[in-house]
Amino acid sequence: MPRALILVGSEFEDIEALYPYYRLLEAGFETLFASEDTGELKGKHGYIVNIHLKFDDVDPSDFDVLVLPGGRGPERIRNNKKAVDVVTHFMERNKPVAAICHGPQLLISAKKINGRRLTSYWGIKDDVEIAGGIWVDEPVVVDGNLVTSRYPGDIHLWMREFFKLLNRRGLLSAVPKE
Amino acid sequence: MPRALILVGSEFEDIEALYPYYRLLEAGFETLFASEDTGELKGKHGYIVNIHLKFDDVDPSDFDVLVLPGGRGPERIRNNKKAVDVVTHFMERNKPVAAICHGPQLLISAKKINGRRLTSYWGIKDDVEIAGGIWVDEPVVVDGNLVTSRYPGDIHLWMREFFKLLNRRGLLSAVPKE
Numbered sequence: 001m002p003r004a005l006i007l008v009g010s011e012f013e014d015i016e017a018l019y020p021y022y023r024l025l026e027a028g029f030e031t032l033f034a035s036e037d038t039g040e041l042k043g044k045h046g047y048i049v050n051i052h053l054k055f056d057d058v059d060p061s062d063f064d065v066l067v068l069p070g071g072r073g074p075e076r077i078r079n080n081k082k083a084v085d086v087v088t089h090f091m092e093r094n095k096p097v098a099a100i101c102h103g104p105q106l107l108i109s110a111k112k113i114n115g116r117r118l119t120s121y122w123g124i125k126d127d128v129e130i131a132g133g134i135w136v137d138e139p140v141v142v143d144g145n146l147v148t149s150r151y152p153g154d155i156h157l158w159m160r161e162f163f164k165l166l167n168r169r170g171l172l173s174a175v176p177k178e
Numbered sequence: 179m180p181r182a183l184i185l186v187g188s189e190f191e192d193i194e195a196l197y198p199y200y201r202l203l204e205a206g207f208e209t210l211f212a213s214e215d216t217g218e219l220k221g222k223h224g225y226i227v228n229i230h231l232k233f234d235d236v237d238p239s240d241f242d243v244l245v246l247p248g249g250r251g252p253e254r255i256r257n258n259k260k261a262v263d264v265v266t267h268f269m270e271r272n273k274p275v276a277a278i279c280h281g282p283q284l285l286i287s288a289k290k291i292n293g294r295r296l297t298s299y300w301g302i303k304d305d306v307e308i309a310g311g312i313w314v315d316e317p318v319v320v321d322g323n324l325v326t327s328r329y330p331g332d333i334h335l336w337m338r339e340f341f342k343l344l345n346r347r348g349l350l351s352a353v354p355k356e
């Protein structure tokens with residue numbers, strides 16, 4: 001069974017965390033949330049997720065795909081070295097990463113967007129560009145292992161392209177079909 | 179392009195409306211929200227959806243699939259005859275219906291669950307049974323055209339089974355593949 005990891009901090013954008021979570025579960029992925037501590041964590045809209053793993057206990061080589069939701073979470077966890085190390089692992093090994101909204105703040109902190117095409121929430125466009133990224137105002141941008149979107153209204157296109165990438169990488173064999 | 183309709187009332191359970199909405203869009207469905215009025219409608223957790231159609235303006239024969247999310251919405255719209263007529267149309271014509279949580283209150287009002295196997299939020303189990311339904315405490319129950327679940331934690335299984343049904347009905351041909 002393929003395994004997915006979602007990095008969240010408090011006041012994450014609920015739908016940007018919950019949609020990929022349920023979508024990956026629906027497709028047969030074992031899907032875990034990681035944050036600074038285990039236990040309950042609340043999103044901007046009050047949804048509570050159960051954190052399965054502390055960043056300190058994450059071995060990123062155990063996971064096939066990484067999701068970086070937005071909201072206020074990314075700013076709150078980007079100073080955590082272990083969280084950033086997870087992002088670095090996925091980017092250096094060319095493993096699938098989906099980021100949306102403020103999620104790319106973690107890509108900036110990992111110093112992994114120089115020369116890469118991506119999008120993000122409009123408010124952090126300048127940070128993306130100063131960090132060397134090629135920022136594009138499109139609902140979804142695919143650049144190799146990296147699939148990025150701007151805000152919740154892009155979610156269906158974000159996950160459609162991400163699942164095409166997972167299919168190209170042979171990660172959808174566990175999908176229940178009928 | 180296949181077409182999906184989602185019936186919502188105020189204080190709908192956000193994720194139960196938004197997950198199917200984005201999931202159906204992801205799969206290439208034209209997907210519309212209907213409620214008593216057009217304009218903005220707020221969920222229990224504060225997410226705002228744009229209502230594309232008033233119940234009065236819905237022609238259910240224009241749509242291939244119906245979704246009934248939960249939260250407080252179903253109680254607020256079940257006295258609307260046009261909303262209930264839409265449910266009746268789908269059930270009488272054996273067209274795919276996905277209902278979750280309090281969504282089955284609309285199936286009860288349409289008097290279409292007698293002898294049918296289904297589940298719902300635990301709090302309305304008695305109503306389902308008194309209306310003639312065979313209530314089952316399982317994460318997802320498939321009975322012909324009807325796919326039901328209990329609460330947000332079942333969403334991935336609810337939509338996995340619903341999409342299997344849509345596939346059996348030949349409605350996934352519009353799905354972008356790669």
